[in-house]
Amino acid sequence: MPDQSVPVCVSFKISTSPTLSGRPVDSGQAFTSYDVDFTVKVEATNLRPDTKYFYQFADCTNPRSASPIGTTRTIANPNTPASQVNGGKPLTLAVFSCSQYQSGYFNAYGFAAHNTTADVFIHLGDYIYESLGHGESIGRQTLGRELATIHDYRQRLNQYRTDDDHEVADQAWKAGTANSNDSAVGCSFSASGACFTDRKLAAVRAYHEWMPIRQVDPGNKLRIWRNFQIGKLADLTMLDTRQYDRDVTDLYYNTGFLDTLSESKARGAVWRIVGQQIVFTQLNEGGSFDVDAWDGYRANRARILDHLYSHKISNTVVLSGDSHANWVSDLAHPNDTTTYNPQTGAGAIGVEFAGTAVTSTSAFGANIQPAAADPISRQLVAANPDLQWSEGSFRGFFTLTVDPRTLTATFYAMRNISTPNLDGFASAKFTVQNGANKLSRPVAGGAVKAGVLRSTLNSTK
Structure with missing residues (x-):
């Protein structure tokens, strides 16, 4: 030092x-x-x-x-014609989320760097975790304690770099987390022993020190939401659906987001890609819903969908993380099968690609294998009309390859994260045609190497 x-x-x-x-x-x-x-x-x-x-x-x-x-x-000048962006070659984005050090090695990063043609890496959140966990058996024990002070956050960010939401704490909103809130009880009994506001200020300071990100607003260190105009090919709009004005009531918004979508259409961008933290599509999980996702903010989700439909905004693609599983859906009002057809995709207004974690434990169960995860996926696909693919066993990432005519999402699965390796495979590939506002049929070409497709489910009935 x-x-x-x-x-x-x-x-x-x-x-x-x-x-x-x-x-x-x-x-x-x-x-x-x-x-x-x-x-x-x-x-x-x-x-x-x-x-x-x-x-x-x-x-x-x-x-x-x-x-x-x-x-x-x-990135390209905003006025660059779509066909000339990236020298006329398709532009590929690699998308990651949920990288927990103690849960495994960040093999997804290495696989993307060595085995794909990704031009840009995007991380949707949970780049670090505040907890300690138990990584000793694989040589991944975290240093220090549960994060609370500026020293704690700096040490953890430093350690994550040696491998080359939880940016603050678990299930965060603007004044608290799952185990630490701005109250006497939260300050006394939170695992870190610190009030949430103090933790957040320390986390944000360390975040801006260590992350390769420009401070968007000099007067507001919390603001990370912003928009990138990548020629006329695409607008990449990055939201903060965790720390910025997220409340326990119905205050789930990012200033000007709907205007940004309209302005993107008006300026002639082909694609509108929205990077944000949590699953947008409704997921009925056996009668229960994850209120920590957009299912806890249904009126806000409805306003976004209404805006897309009423203003006829095409080619919207939502990117999501946080759930530690893979989900691919057409975007439509939940359960509105009168105007949306799950088989053909007619009536949809866009698509969502939600990716699994780099290492964090599967939402379907710790170390769950495909034979046990796929029956859960079948139930979920059957219960959710918009959901076209579900996969809950593998850790990994996905890429988006974008050109003026087609957007292609390829999901990659890591076979083993208990050791450093590049052992992975492409588990599924999906395409979206310009102006279609839905996944191309047959979805994923009718076959995937992991998980469950709705089309396969239907064919077995």
Whole structure:
């Protein structure tokens, strides 16, 4: 650990060359200190839109002490024609959620980096967990205690990087969590021994120090929701459905979200991709509903669907995480089979791709195998008209490959997360055609390598 009283000088350089050869696009020096946990962020200059770059940091006093070469990219200018985004090639997003250190190795990250052509990585939340767990048997014991202070959050973020909602705590809303609220009882008996507001401020500070994210609003550190205009190909709208104005009553919104969807249509973007934390589609789980998801905020969900239908906003794709299982659905009003046809998809207004966890335990049961998970999926698909695929055994991620005509979602399953490896496979692939507002039929081409399809369920009746 450097001397806490002395700032550290870090040099940086950015290049279009994978080996950083030739004249850098940008270079310079920056100071960091204990006040920001010796992290450093650089606002690079001279960057062109829609371009891949490589970068490296080094000790100003010892250039041989350098970081690995990293890679990043800029997105297309908002006015770039859809057919020219990403040099005319399809743009691929890799989507992750729920990475619990003590539950297993983050093999999904490595698989995506080595075995897919992903251009952008998106994490929908639960990038870290505040709990300790029991990872000793696989060499994944977390350091420290349940997170409460700035030191705790910094230590945990540091440890997660060694593997290369719970950003605050479990089932969070704006003034509390599942086990810690802003009350005398919550402060006295929460597992961390801290009031939630104190935990949240510590978590947000460490988050902005460690995460490669720009602070959207200098006057509001809590705000992470924002919109990216990727040429005329797509608008990627990232919501915060956890910490920002989320209440225990019906106050589940993000300022201007509906306007953003309308403006996206008006500017001529082909696709509207909405990245957010929790499952949007209604999931009837044997007569019970997860009120921690959008099923706890039904009026808000109805307003969004009504807006899409009434304004005829096409090509909306919702990305979701948090549930620790895979779900793929047409977007329609829940159980409205008078205007929506589950077999053909007619009447839908969009689609949802909800991905499983990178490592966190399956919602169907710890270490559940496909033979036990698939009967649960059959029941869920049968009980939910919008739901077209359910899979609850494998950990993993999914990719979205986007071009002006088609959007393709490919789900990947990791066979083993108890050791570091790249042992995975593509479990299912889904397509959406421009203007169709539904999953293409037959869904997933009529066959998947894991989980249960609605079409397969129907054929066995």
